[in-house]
Amino acid sequence: MVTIKELTREEYWLPGNSSCPGCPAALGLRMLGKALEGKFVLVVPASCTTVIQGIYPATPSRVPLLNIAFAASASAASGLRAALRIRGLKVPVVVWAGDGGTADIGLQALSGAAERNEDILYICYDNEAYQNTGIQRSGATPYGAWTTTTPLGKREHKKDVPMIVAAHGVPYVATASIAYPLDFVEKVRKAASKSGFRYIHLHAPCPVGWRFPPSKTVEVGRLAVETGMWILYEIEDGVLRLTGRSRVLLDPSKRKPIEEYLRAQGRFSHLDERDVEELKRYVEARWRELKKLLEERGGCLR
Amino acid sequence: MSRLVISGNEAVALGVKLSRVQVVAAYPITPQTAIVEKIAEYVEKGELRAEFIRVESEHSAMAACIGAAAGGARAFTATSSQGLLYMSEMVFWAGGARLPIVMAVVTRALAPPWSIWCDHNDALSQRDSGWVQLWAESVQEVLDMTIQAFRVAEDEEVLLPVMVCLDGFILSHAYEPADIPEQSAVDSFLPEKKPAPYWLDPSKPAAYCTIAAPDTYMEFRYEMYRAMKNAERVIKEVDEEWCRLTGRSYGGLVDCYRCDDAEVAILLCGAWAGDAKEAVDILRRKGVKAGVVRLRATRPFPTEDLRAVVEGMDALAVVDRSLSPGLPSILWSEVRAALYDSVKRVYVKGFIAGLGGRDVTPGDFIRIVHSTLEGFRRGEPGEVEWIGLRGGESGHH
């Protein structure tokens, strides 16, 4: 287990960038930079991360960074990987994409790269909507959440992208949360130590889109995990295991009521009892599936 | 040097191999497929040391080429028609990012209705993307042009992607004898890929393709515009250098056939220039002083060369294998715009022919020349005429 003290004091995503106060993307990028100590190359599709870099010629990135079109990150990274391989450079190629660029428009390229087992690390920072264009629903927006295109709340549940990626049989898939930076750092390092297609889905509460004060980003992220709404796990070579805080939450009584998570955010403020029940049912079902998988098959997905 | 009978598609693949391309990412589509199949074979057999990325779409093919080129590699893809439109977002990206990628576009009609046959609307739809667009007439030219394309693209005064356009089936599947240059000759002409001045060098971190505010965006575009201007000179220089190496020159941006004393000329791009040339030979025997102006480049558009060539001609027949509904055709309007400032403006009449692979014969080109001369003599406006339309323009189809 890494400790905060072991992390470098060096910053690779510089302060003074254009992110909103309490931005989970900037937080995640900072952790990513420290985890790999600046030794990687970034590919970023259209998203908040395009914008928070600021305006030419400024950049907060101390690693080489290729911005690319919305749907193109996994394939651009595949090409970049090939080029670096030809040059004999082993430096990790890391995609840093939003949930829209991952679950929706970029899913085809992501699936293609995963199926080809491209030697890249793909990180999706999931702020559960198209935040950059002003909070529209994405496939990763949870049931009930208000967005500008779901003014009465989304009627569908969140698309389970990490499991979709896992179904490609890639060497490493993990979920993480910006509220648990050391868990994230560890997963990034483990992923970087492997080759082939690696995927980390990073839960990233966004104060602007989720309607909570910017000082509460980490708190909301923790509540997501503590209530079981977001589950921390990793899948190594097809075997799932819970990690960090989620390890102790298989027992439903250990989980905080999801209302605590919902109440912390304005985007759920309109939910009625039926909506809350639907979310509970969904969360319970997901945990039941996981429990079954872990107890009956030792977490083996294949 | 050896002489082989090969198809247009094989010529592209051979050109790619001789150019020692390092990354290929491609997706199948008729009539382009044979190119990537052949390249895959070269790679599997170890004849070409390249990374072959078997992407899941054309959008990804171009994205992968962009990633590869941004990583400093020599990258290639090929496509046609729907594939080109599907990748269009990334086509413009490659142009804007100034990445020296080469792409073969085997021209094919756009759906609906579905058609796999030759038409130029696919390639020409991308004419404002910042890609150099070159057009071949023969299998030999396809081979030579593919190799030349990398030199043009990678020239530091250019640094723009280049499309090598070849007519679907008419050229892609035509077998012709071609001289295959020695690898050593190509190596001397096209040295091993050095990374462009800017690439994602891990030892020199920089961010690429970030946001440009209104106070810098225009300068990026102006640089692209200037690079395209430079390409005019570089394409000619490369053509001349190739000639010194192989004895073959194609005339730079425009290939002029019997134009010196011509009173009328057919202007077009692509493989059907061969039929136009045949028509011109027949017309010449009958005393009509005709010629052919074949555009080898539609981007950069050869405005100055074109003015010089048609100076002194009475009339020009612009034959488009594409349509711009409401305009109504692409080369016609571009040629007219280019010639507007001529000292003595030549009469220009437009023709739309061969859409979706409809056959166009030397006889059609002869009729086109007569119609143009008639329009010129009568002083009619040079509006666009459809060739070979069933029932004629006012008829029932």
Ligand SMILES: Cc1ncc(C[n+]2csc(CCOP(=O)(O)OP(=O)(O)O)c2C)c(N)n1
């Ligand atoms: C092809 C295309 N369609 C739409 C857009 C507009 N667009 C830019 S970013 C974005 C949303 C990004 O959402 P996500 O991937 O979740 O990242 P976030 O902004 O939330 O960080 C959209 C719709 C675009 N740039 N390109």
Ligand code: SF4
């Ligand atoms: S909208 Fe959210 S994710 Fe986007 S920059 Fe602001 S805080 Fe960060």
Ligand SMILES: [Mg+2]
């Ligand atoms: Mg998002």
